[in-house]
Amino acid sequence: MAERIRVNLRDIINNEDRLAPGHRLCAGCAEPTVIRQILHAVEEPVVIATATGCMEVSTTVYPFTAWRTPWIHSAFENAATTISGVEAAYKALQRAGKIPEDQVIKFMAIGGDGASYDIGFQFISGALERGHKFVYVCLNNEAYMNTGIQRSGATPRGANTTTSPVGEVIQGKTQWRKPFTKIMAAHDIPYVAQASPHNYRDLMIKAKKAFAADGPAVLNILAPCPRGWRHSSEETMSVAKLAADTCYWPLYEVDNGKTTVTYKPREKLPVAEWFKRQGRFRHLFRPANTELLEEIQAKIDQEWELLLKAEAQSA
Numbered sequence: 159m160a161e162r163i164r165v166n167l168r169d170i171i172n173n174e175d176r177l178a179p180g181h182r183l184c185a186g187c188a189e190p191t192v193i194r195q196i197l198h199a200v201e202e203p204v205v206i207a208t209a210t211g212c213m214e215v216s217t218t219v220y221p222f223t224a225w226r227t228p229w230i231h232s233a234f235e236n237a238a239t240t241i242s243g244v245e246a247a248y249k250a251l252q253r254a255g256k257i258p259e260d261q262v263i264k265f266m267a268i269g270g271d272g273a274s275y276d277i278g279f280q281f282i283s284g285a286l287e288r289g290h291k292f293v294y295v296c297l298n299n300e301a302y303m304n305t306g307i308q309r310s311g312a313t314p315r316g317a318n319t320t321t322s323p324v325g326e327v328i329q330g331k332t333q334w335r336k337p338f339t340k341i342m343a344a345h346d347i348p349y350v351a352q353a354s355p356h357n358y359r360d361l362m363i364k365a366k367k368a369f370a371a372d373g374p375a376v377l378n379i380l381a382p383c384p385r386g387w388r389h390s391s392e393e394t395m396s397v398a399k400l401a402a403d404t405c406y407w408p409l410y411e412v413d414n415g416k417t418t419v420t421y422k423p424r425e426k427l428p429v430a431e432w433f434k435r436q437g438r439f440r441h442l443f444r445p446a447n448t449e450l451l452e453e454i455q456a457k458i459d460q461e462w463e464l465l466l467k468a469e470a471q472s473a
């Protein structure tokens with residue numbers, strides 16, 4: 159059970175951040191907070207591959223780097239493949255006696271939702287199927303933010319982006335988001351979870367479990383983006399919390415096939431509460447879009463019920 163794993167705040171204060179300050183991510187961007195939370199949850203050395211995207215370009219502006227870990231960038235689509243090779247090399251070097259058997263090193267690949275849901279999708283799937291022992295982290299800000307807010311497979315229905323613009327023809331993205339977390343869990347790997355940085359304890363426990371897993375693990379983490387979501391910088395964590403309180407972004411895990419919802423809001427809020435905090439959904443409150451808003455609410459309710467059912471069935 160998740161509660162048995164401890165997250166000690168004193169350790170976080172005393173341990174060095176492995177992502178240095180002074181990177182160039184936007185004020186209020188959730189991504190560096192997420193990465194710090196993850197790196198504070200793991201004690202061992204970590205080798206990291208990062209796909210092209212906000213996190214990569216903003217932390218490694220030549221000739222600087224914000225990473226206090228070994229770190230590699232190869233291309234947009236293949237962070238999972240790159241880290242597979244690094245992990246395989248580590249095992250080979252151990253077999254050859256060049257790295258001591260008891261020298262534990264952890265491996266992590268990071269991608270935005272564009273890199274994860276769309277462009278790197280098959281590469282992640284392949285790495286999971288091959289069984290590499292690594293953690294894949296999707297920093298999910300729900301659009302291709304680094305190149306100017308284009309819609310991705312993670313963008314929710316109704317969101318205004320530069321490639322699903324609100325106008326006379328459409329009212330934001332017309333499709334539903336891809337069920338990425340479920341698809342990752344369908345690979346039958348040891349550990350898959352959805353998390354959000356406003357609940358750092360929950361996120362860090364999940365990160366600890368992911369790194370301890372005996373095989374691949376995936377963390378899909380909501381990362382509010384003030385620029386693309388159109389909220390102010392200081393609202394990032396409260397917007398993240400509302401995503402969980404409306405069950406738009408349920409916090410849950412699939413641990414060796416067992417589904418557990420790790421946060422159940424005492425009062426499930428209407429999704430409109432989450433939407434009205436973000437400019438990308440402003441148009442949904444026009445009278446003409448009432449039906450669309452209801453349709454989205456119905457879909458969220460249905461998915462939440464399905465998740466609770468999955469939890470009950472795997473208990």
Ligand SMILES: Cc1ncc(C[n+]2csc(CCOP(=O)(O)OP(=O)(O)O)c2C)c(N)n1
Binds near residue numbers: 274
């Ligand atoms: C194959 C390929 N296609 C497109 C690009 C251009 N590109 C670079 S970063 C980026 C957006 C990244 O979006 P996402 O993965 O969601 O991460 P974010 O920047 O939002 O964190 C795009 C489209 C590229 N570098 N390579």
